Amino acid sequence: MTFTNPPVPPSPAIQAIDLVKDYGTGSNAVHALRGVNVSFERGKFTAIMGPSGSGKSTLMHTLAGLDSATSGHILFGRSDLTKMNDKQLTLLRRHKIGFIFQSFNLLPMFSAEQNILMPLTLAGTRPDRDWFNLLVETLGLQQRLDHRPNELSGGQQQRVAIARALIAKPKLVFADEPTGNLDSVSSAEVLTFLKRSVDELGQTIVMVTHDAVAASYADRAIVFADGQIVADEAHPTAEIMNNLLMAERERATQAAVPARHAR
Amino acid sequence: MFSITLKLMKKSAKMLVPAGIAILIGAAFIATTFLFSNTMNDSLIRQQTAVYAGADAMVLTDLPEHPTDAQSDEAYSRTVADYHLDRIRTIDGVEGVRAVTATNIRLSNGNHHATGYAINTGETNLLPVTVIHGDRPVDNREVALPEHIAKQLDLHVGDMVHVSRGNTAESQGSADSIEARVTGLTDDPNNVYAYDGGASILSEDLMAFANGVADFNQVNATSIYLDLDTQTDTAAIKRLLPRYSRLVNRAEADRLAVESLSANGTSVVTIFLLSFGMLAMLVAALVIANTFQVLVAQRRRTLALLRTIGAMKQQLYVSVIIEAAVLGLLASVLGVALGIGLMAALCASGIMASTGMDARLVLSWQVFVVPMAFGMLMTMLASLSSARSATAVTPLEALRPIELTDTRRAGVVRGIVAAILCIGGAALTGFSIWQMRVSITGQDSLVKDHYATVLLMSIGGCAMVFLGLILSAAFWLPLLMRGVGALVALAGPSATVANANIQKNPRRVAATGAALLIGVTLVATIATGATSAKQTMGAALASRYSVDMIAFGADMTDKQATKAAETKGISGSVYMPTTVMTTTMDNGETLHMLVAGVDSAASLHKVMKADLRGVSIDSSHVLLPQRNAASGKELKFNVSDIVLKSSADGDTDNANGADATLTLKPQQSDYRRISSYYDAVAFIDAKYFSDGDLTATGHMLLMRVDADAAGVTLNDVLTNVQQAFSASTGVTVSGPVAERNMWETMINGMMALLVGLIAVAVLIALVGVANTLSLSVIERTRESATLRAIGMTRGQLRRSLAVEALLLALVSGVAGVLLGTLFGWIGSYMVFSLYGTVAFPFDWGGNGLMLGIAAIAALIASIAPARRAVSVPPVVALAEA
Numbered sequence A: 001m002t003f004t005n006p007p008v009p010p011s012p013a014i015q016a017i018d019l020v021k022d023y024g025t026g027s028n029a030v031h032a033l034r035g036v037n038v039s040f041e042r043g044k045f046t047a048i049m050g051p052s053g054s055g056k057s058t059l060m061h062t063l064a065g066l067d068s069a070t071s072g073h074i075l076f077g078r079s080d081l082t083k084m085n086d087k088q089l090t091l092l093r094r095h096k097i098g099f100i101f102q103s104f105n106l107l108p109m110f111s112a113e114q115n116i117l118m119p120l121t122l123a124g125t126r127p128d129r130d131w132f133n134l135l136v137e138t139l140g141l142q143q144r145l146d147h148r149p150n151e152l153s154g155g156q157q158q159r160v161a162i163a164r165a166l167i168a169k170p171k172l173v174f175a176d177e178p179t180g181n182l183d184s185v186s187s188a189e190v191l192t193f194l195k196r197s198v199d200e201l202g203q204t205i206v207m208v209t210h211d212a213v214a215a216s217y218a219d220r221a222i223v224f225a226d227g228q229i230v231a232d233e234a235h236p237t238a239e240i241m242n243n244l245l246m247a248e249r250e251r252a253t254q255a256a257v258p259a260r261h262a263r
Numbered sequence B: 001m002f003s004i005t006l007k008l009m010k011k012s013a014k015m016l017v018p019a020g021i022a023i024l025i026g027a028a029f030i031a032t033t034f035l036f037s038n039t040m041n042d043s044l045i046r047q048q049t050a051v052y053a054g055a056d057a058m059v060l061t062d063l064p065e066h067p068t069d070a071q072s073d074e075a076y077s078r079t080v081a082d083y084h085l086d087r088i089r090t091i092d093g094v095e096g097v098r099a100v101t102a103t104n105i106r107l108s109n110g111n112h113h114a115t116g117y118a119i120n121t122g123e124t125n126l127l128p129v130t131v132i133h134g135d136r137p138v139d140n141r142e143v144a145l146p147e148h149i150a151k152q153l154d155l156h157v158g159d160m161v162h163v164s165r166g167n168t169a170e171s172q173g174s175a176d177s178i179e180a181r182v183t184g185l186t187d188d189p190n191n192v193y194a195y196d197g198g199a200s201i202l203s204e205d206l207m208a209f210a211n212g213v214a215d216f217n218q219v220n221a222t223s224i225y226l227d228l229d230t231q232t233d234t235a236a237i238k239r240l241l242p243r244y245s246r247l248v249n250r251a252e253a254d255r256l257a258v259e260s261l262s263a264n265g266t267s268v269v270t271i272f273l274l275s276f277g278m279l280a281m282l283v284a285a286l287v288i289a290n291t292f293q294v295l296v297a298q299r300r301r302t303l304a305l306l307r308t309i310g311a312m313k314q315q316l317y318v319s320v321i322i323e324a325a326v327l328g329l330l331a332s333v334l335g336v337a338l339g340i341g342l343m344a345a346l347c348a349s350g351i352m353a354s355t356g357m358d359a360r361l362v363l364s365w366q367v368f369v370v371p372m373a374f375g376m377l378m379t380m381l382a383s384l385s386s387a388r389s390a391t392a393v394t395p396l397e398a399l400r401p402i403e404l405t406d407t408r409r410a411g412v413v414r415g416i417v418a419a420i421l422c423i424g425g426a427a428l429t430g431f432s433i434w435q436m437r438v439s440i441t442g443q444d445s446l447v448k449d450h451y452a453t454v455l456l457m458s459i460g461g462c463a464m465v466f467l468g469l470i471l472s473a474a475f476w477l478p479l480l481m482r483g484v485g486a487l488v489a490l491a492g493p494s495a496t497v498a499n500a501n502i503q504k505n506p507r508r509v510a511a512t513g514a515a516l517l518i519g520v521t522l523v524a525t526i527a528t529g530a531t532s533a534k535q536t537m538g539a540a541l542a543s544r545y546s547v548d549m550i551a552f553g554a555d556m557t558d559k560q561a562t563k564a565a566e567t568k569g570i571s572g573s574v575y576m577p578t579t580v581m582t583t584t585m586d587n588g589e590t591l592h593m594l595v596a597g598v599d600s601a602a603s604l605h606k607v608m609k610a611d612l613r614g615v616s617i618d619s620s621h622v623l624l625p626q627r628n629a630a631s632g633k634e635l636k637f638n639v640s641d642i643v644l645k646s647s648a649d650g651d652t653d654n655a656n657g658a659d660a661t662l663t664l665k666p667q668q669s670d671y672r673r674i675s676s677y678y679d680a681v682a683f684i685d686a687k688y689f690s691d692g693d694l695t696a697t698g699h700m701l702l703m704r705v706d707a708d709a710a711g712v713t714l715n716d717v718l719t720n721v722q723q724a725f726s727a728s729t730g731v732t733v734s735g736p737v738a739e740r741n742m743w744e745t746m747i748n749g750m751m752a753l754l755v756g757l758i759a760v761a762v763l764i765a766l767v768g769v770a771n772t773l774s775l776s777v778i779e780r781t782r783e784s785a786t787l788r789a790i791g792m793t794r795g796q797l798r799r800s801l802a803v804e805a806l807l808l809a810l811v812s813g814v815a816g817v818l819l820g821t822l823f824g825w826i827g828s829y830m831v832f833s834l835y836g837t838v839a840f841p842f843d844w845g846g847n848g849l850m851l852g853i854a855a856i857a858a859l860i861a862s863i864a865p866a867r868r869a870v871s872v873p874p875v876v877a878l879a880e881a
Helices: A056-063 A086-095 A112-123 A129-139 A154-166 A184-199 A212-216 A238-256 B002-011 B013-050 B069-076 B085-090 B147-153 B204-210 B234-240 B250-264 B266-298 B300-308 B313-349 B365-382 B384-391 B395-399 B412-440 B447-471 B473-489 B493-504 B506-544 B558-565 B601-607 B714-724 B736-779 B781-789 B794-832 B844-870 B874-878
Strands: A014-023 A030-040 A045-049 A071-076 A097-100 A172-176 A205-208 A220-225 A228-233 B057-061 B094-100 B102-109 B112-120 B130-134 B142-146 B160-165 B178-187 B199-202 B223-228 B245-249 B549-553 B570-584 B590-598 B621-625 B642-646 B661-669 B680-685 B698-705 B732-734
Touching (some): A030 A228, A045 A056, A045 A184, A045 A212, A045 A238, A056 A205, A086 B794, A112 A129, A154 A172, A184 A205, A220 A238, B002 B013, B002 B313, B013 B250, B013 B313, B013 B365, B013 B736, B057 B250, B085 B094, B102 B199, B112 B147, B112 B204, B142 B160, B178 B204, B234 B245, B266 B300, B266 B313, B266 B365, B266 B384, B313 B365, B412 B473, B447 B473, B493 B794, B506 B794, B549 B736, B558 B570, B558 B698, B558 B714, B714 B732, B736 B781, B736 B844
Parallel strands (some): A045 A220, B590 B680, B621 B661
Antiparallel strands (some): A220 A228, B057 B223, B549 B698, B570 B590, B570 B698, B621 B680
C-alpha cells in the first residue's frame, strides 16, 4: 500500500463558520441564516441558488461585510470579518472585494472610464493602465469609455460594472443577480465574461442567482433554502439545477400541504 | 385628496423643514417691521401728548387758513397776562390752570456749570415732569433740577444754585445770575424733554428773569393747561381767551397729535423696512421652489400610483398647491409668533429706553395679516412649477424605475431677456459714467443741470445688469462652478465626487447660488460704498486742512494743553499763544487773521501737513497761507512789508488787546485751513508774545493724530482730548479728525443698519444651501450606498458633502463680492466725484468676514445631510429600485 499524503485543499478564498443572521427579535424574528457552514475555493466560479426568501442574498451580504452577522465567523484570508469595524470593512471593499449589482449601480454623473476607475480614485492610487486596457479589451468597451451610463445599453452598463469590480484586482468578487435586469443575449455575454475572468484572469467569483442557466456557467452551485444549504453540486448544468430547484419546491409545498391532508 | 395630501406632507416633513424655516424668517421680519413702526409711532405719540401732563383742556392757536403777518405775530407773541389766569381760576369747575412758558437756562455751582431747558412751575398734575425728591418750586427764587444735572453740579435738595440766562451765544464772563434754592429733583419718565435731557422747573420770578422781563406776566406763553372737573363752564373760559385762540379738550388734542404724526411719514420708514422684507421673501421663494421640485420628483412613484388608481391630473396639481399653502400658513404663523416674541423681548430689555424712547409692544392687524398673506402667497407661487410637473407624471412611471435627475436647460426666452437687460444696463451705466467723467474734466455735460437724472441712470443701469445676471444665473453659475470644481477636483476623491454631484443638477445649483448671490452682492455694494465714502471724505478733508486736530479757545490753560498733548493717539503737538489781527491787502480788503506765536519752523513741521520748505520763523517775517481760508481766493502781497494791526473793532475775542502794530515781511507757503473762523492763520515769532509786544487773547494747540499707531480709534482720541478741555467752556476742538469722526460714525451707523437688514436675506440664502444639500443627499441615496459599497469611507463621504457646500457657497459668494465691489465703485464714482478724488477701495476686511461666515455656515449646513448620508447602509445599494 502506498501512502500518499492526502491532497491538502488549497486555503479557501472565504469561509463562513456557524453563521447566524436574525432580523428583528422575539416572535417576529426572521431567521435568515441558520448556522451556515460553507467555504469557497480560490479561482473558482461558484453560484448560490435558491428561491426568494431563502437567505441567499443575506448570505452574500454578510460574507461581503455589507451586513453584520448575529453570530458565527467569516474568515477572509487570515482576517475575521465579524471582528472588523466599519473603516476596516470599507477598506476591504475597496481593495480586496469587488461587487457587481443587479441594477448595475453605476454613478450617473461619471463617464464609463471614470466609473471603472472609481475604486482606485477613492483609494487615491494610480491605475495600472495595462490591466485597465486588458479589462476594457476583454469586455469590449473600447468605444464606450467616454459615455455616461444613460448612454449605454443594459449589457454595456453591466460590463462597465464588471470592469469596476475587477480594476483593483480583488481577491474575491461578489455578483448579486448580475443578469437579473438583462435580456438573454446580454445575459449570455455577461456570464461568458465572468467565466473568462475566472478561467483566464484567475479571479474568484461568487454569484447569487435564481436562474439555472446562469448557474450552469459556474464551477460549483449551492442550493439554499430556509437559511441553510440543502444541495451542493460540483458540475452544475441547467437541467440538474432546475431539477434541484424543483425538488426543493416540492419539498416546501409538501411541508405546507400535510396540514391540509391531516384534516 | 386633502387627507392624502396631509399624509404625504407628514411623510416628507423632514424635507419641508428648511423651506419652512426660510418662510418663517421672512414672515418674522415683516411682522417685526410692522411691530417696530407701531412701537415707534406709539412712543412718539405718547411723547407728544405727554407734554400735556394731566390737563383736561388746553389752548391752541386758531388762525385763519392764510394768516397775515400781523395776525401770526399776535397769535404767537401772547404773554401770560393775555390769558387772564386769575379770572379763569375763579370760574366754576376750574381746579387748576398753568401757563406754558419755557426757556434755556444756565446753572452754576462754583466752578461747575450746566445748561438746560426750564419750564415754569404750576399745579403738580399740570407739570409734564415729575418731582422725585423734595418739592416743586412754590415761592420765589426756587428751582427744581433734573436729577442728572444736580449730580453734575454736586447739588442736593436745599442747596443754593446760580441761575442765569442760558443764551449760548453770550460770553462766558460773569453774567447776571440769581441765587436760588433747590427745592427738588425732577425726572422725565415720559421722555417729553428727551432731546433737552430733562427740564428744570423755575419759580415764576426766575422764569421772568431768564426771559429778560421784569414780571412773570410779561413772559411769552404759548398756551395754558387747565385742570377741569366735569361741570365746567367752558363758555366762560372761552370768553376770557385772547384773539386767535381756542379751547381744545384733551381727546381732541391727542387726536391732532396723532394726525400730524402719520402725515409726517413714519410710513416712509415702514415702506423702507418692508422692501427688505420683500427681498427676504423673494430669496425664501427660491428655497421653496427647490424644495418642491425635489419633493415632487421623490414622490413620482406615489403620484404615478395614484394616477393608476384613478386620480385626475388636476387633483395632483391641487394637492401640491394645498401642501404649499399649509406649509406657508404654518411657517408664517410661527414666524409672526417669533416676531412678536423678539419685539417683546426688545421692549422689555430696555435697549430702546436708552435711546430716549419708551417702548411698548403694540399689536395691530397688519402684524398678523400681512406676513401670513405674503408667506402663503409666496409659498404657493413658488410651488407652481413643481405642481405642473406633478401633473406630467404618467401612470406608467409607477411601473418602472426612474431617473431622478433634472438636467433641463434653462429656457431660451429667459436667456434673451437676461441678455437684453445686461447689455442695456451696461450701456446705460457706461453712458452715465462717461458723462460724469466729462463733467469732472471741466467740460459741459448733462451732469451740470441734470445730475439727478444721470445718477438715476447709473443706478438703473446697474440694477438692470444685476437683474439680468440673476435671471441668467442658470447659465453662467453652473459653468463657473464647473470651472472652479474642476480645479478643486484635483484635491482628492472626495472633491472629485463633490464636483460631479454639483454638475448633476444645474438648475437647482443655479437657484441656490442665485439666492446667495443676491444677498452677498447687496452687502458688498453697501460695504464698498461706505468704505469708499469714508476714504474719499477723509482724503478730501485732509486736503483741505493742514492740521489734524486743533484746540482753540480764550480760556485754555497750559495744564489742559499738556494733558491733551499726552492723550494716546496724539503723536505731536504745538502749543501757541494767539491773538486776532488785521492787515490790509493790496486790493484794499481787510484780512482777519489769527496770529499765533511759534518758536521755530521745526515745531510747525511736527504738526502741519504742508510743504514748509524754506520757511523760517524769525522776528522779521510772518508766515501766511497762499489762499484765504474762507473765500479760497489767492492772497497776494506784492509789497515787501505788511502792517499787522491788532483788531480792536468790536471783535469779541479780543476784549483786552492793546492796539499793537507790527511791520513784517510776508512769506507765503501752501498750507490749508487751520481754523474755520478766520480768513487766515499766520505765524510769527513767539518772542513777540513773550516780550509783551502782543498780548495773547487765547491759545491754540495744534495736534497731529496717529490713532492707528497708538492702537486707539479716532473717536477715542477725540473724546479724550475734548475731556481734557472740559473745564473750559470756551475751548473748541475741531479739525478734519473731528469732522471725519462724525462722518465715519454716521456712515458706519447707516451701513450697519442696511447690512443688518440685508443679512436676513443672506441668512435665508444660507438656509437654502443647507436645503439644497439635504435634497441632494436624499436624491443620491443609492449612489451614496454604491460608493460606500465600493470602498468610500464615511469620512470621505462627509468630506465630499462639505466640499459641495463650500463650492456652492464660496463660488456664489466670491461672484457676489466681485459684483458688489464693482457696483460700489460705480456708485461711489457717481456720487462722490463732486467732492474729491474718489477712492476705489477693496474692503478686504468686510468681504473677507462675509465670505468666512458663508463658508462656516456652509460647513455647518453640511453636517446634518452628511450624517444622513453616512447612515445609509451600503446594503441599500443592493436593494431593488
